[in-house]
Amino acid sequence: MAEFFHMGGYAFYVWMSFGISALVLLVNFLQPLLKHRQALREAEDYYSEV
Amino acid sequence: MNIIAKWYYRLGAPNWFYPLAGKMIPWVAAIFVALLIPGLYMGLVTAPADYQQGESFRIMYVHVPAAWLSMFVYAAMAIAAVVALVWRVRMAEIMIISSAPIGASFAFIALITGSLWGKPMWGAWWVWDARLTSELILFFIYLGIFALYNAIEDKQTAGKAMSILTLVGVINLPIIHYSVVWWNTLHQAATVSKFDTPSIHIDMLIPLLLMAAAFQFLYLLLLLMKMRANLLEQDLASGWVKKIVFERQKNLKK
Amino acid sequence: MRGFFYLIKRDLTLAFRRRGEATNSLVFFGLVVLLFPIGIGASEKLLSEVAPGLIWIAALLATMLSLDNLFKEDFQDGTLEQWALSEHSLVSFAWARLFSHWVITAVPLIIVAPLFAISLSLPAEAIWVLVLSLLLGTPLLIFIGGIGVALTTGLKKSSMLLPLLVLPFYIPVLIFGASAVEVTAGGWSAAGQLYVLGALFVLGIALAPFAVASALKVSVSQ
């Protein structure tokens, strides 16, 4: 397993690439989730008054 | 109304699109994961190391799909821009503003992984290679589209202005790309472009196609989620949101 | 076509009465060119090597910054509405405004450019190609920049949005313009670059006004 992570000496570059990509895409996944939840809460407040 | 027109009309209506997108999201997410796992496994483990680049060529499995997607997303936005301007479909404008950040993220990933791939192979973090330079310009165009939409308060005007900018962009992108390629040959000895995928062996190709397909579904997934959020936020005071809120409250009471 | 020539005459007389506007971009152009020797040292060999790109970048920035409120005044005082509702299409309005803006701000720039080229020790034969490339390039910069300006005309607060929208589309013009001068300075012929610049010029002049008109229509209907 160890040499798998070693990636023939390029461990830093390979795992950094996959890591940053995963991070950026995760942000793109979470942002709409939070925004959707927040918009729903706003809608509920808006209609609770009306 | 024939079936296509009915579909076309309904897709444009938020109260129909919002629940439909909600139902589709789990399925799209499932397909994405089903493609991602084998793609990653084959890409990182089973695919043979490249005789020149060794293991670092595996960065290709993230760099190339991200670069493809950054262009695919822009093409999809350009089509939506035509639909938005010619048939005045508001849903197409929501699609564009939801796609822009996703496209920008793919372009950003392509740039970062490109420089991480370049460093071990050619010793420089940034290489003024034709494709990387075009990708950087595409990244700035995405930012411009996103910034324009957010700078205009009235969302109807913002949508139209953004659609026009998207179309201006789609006409300019080929011109920019070929002038950058020409500029690149002028300033560097005509080496084979550094980011041509290596002579692709079948075991290397399959994970690449799997990863590309996985990224396509990821784009669809992120797009649907972003469109639902943007729609709900913009249409706060309109009838269909009121119906959804009351339905949710009814289920909670049950 | 009456309105078209009237508009150009009006713009020229207005510019004549407000002399400040045209000279601002000229002063900016001179200052930017002045900054470079100070910044990167005044060694003659280095400067002459960098001069083509430098002059072109300075001209590009000066043109873009002069564009900033090209349509804002017409938008705010209602002239744009009058044109939108006249029998003349907004395309002819856009054409006239962009053309008169080119005459007011870019032509003085082109006249002065050889002066700055000499100060940056650009070889003599390259100066003519510089003027020709600017003659082809600046209208292109103004017409493409006009699209960005038209899109941001409706904005209340003046945001630094124009450069972000417009600079990516300036890149091909800069590539061929600067390399035309650079190649001539090196002794080769710049025919290829100038032909491509001419092609971009025709494409830009033909298509940009339609994009400007539709962007203005969006701003006016706010």
Add this chain to the structure above:
Amino acid sequence: MQLEAQNLRCRRGPKTLFTDISFSLDAGKLLLVEGQNGAGKTTLLKLLSGLRRPDKGEVLWNGMSIRSANSQFNRQLAWLGHQNPLKEDQTAFENLSMLGAIRSRNERCAYEALQAVKLGNVKHKAVKTFSAGMKRRLALASLLIADTPLWILDEPQAALDKAGIALYEQLATEHLENGGMIIMTSHHDVAIDERFIERLILGQ
């Protein structure tokens, strides 16, 4: 000549400004659009003039939609918004001839129009020296040299003094008498003969 609106609807963001606005206006009539601020008066005028497209509904000029017959409709329309479309550094005469160049001209010359709005003595002075009332009158003068039966005016009496308002009402009455049409908004009442006027209240 007839301008007809068919159940116009317009939204600004999530808020619906007005919906199902329908009316038809014939030659020699004045439509007075009233309503508080923010009721969408200016937006309605923009819909009727074609500056902005309605979300739903249609505007017809002589039975044809103004979007398809756009340039014919524009040739017969004179628009005056809140602001005066004038350039401060130009003289009154230059501004007027510029506005005349945009619209289809009638035989009335610019000097005559300036006399009609009592600006004859300042025709070669720069507009920046004018008062707000004089600027508004100069903008109104541009209506006189245009051969446009339909006037769409957004608060034409704004910034006018009493004499200016009387002048405007006289010009409007003349225009209506020789078969013209006017659509205007106003905050205070308009002293024009009731037989010409139809009212439309926005934002109940």
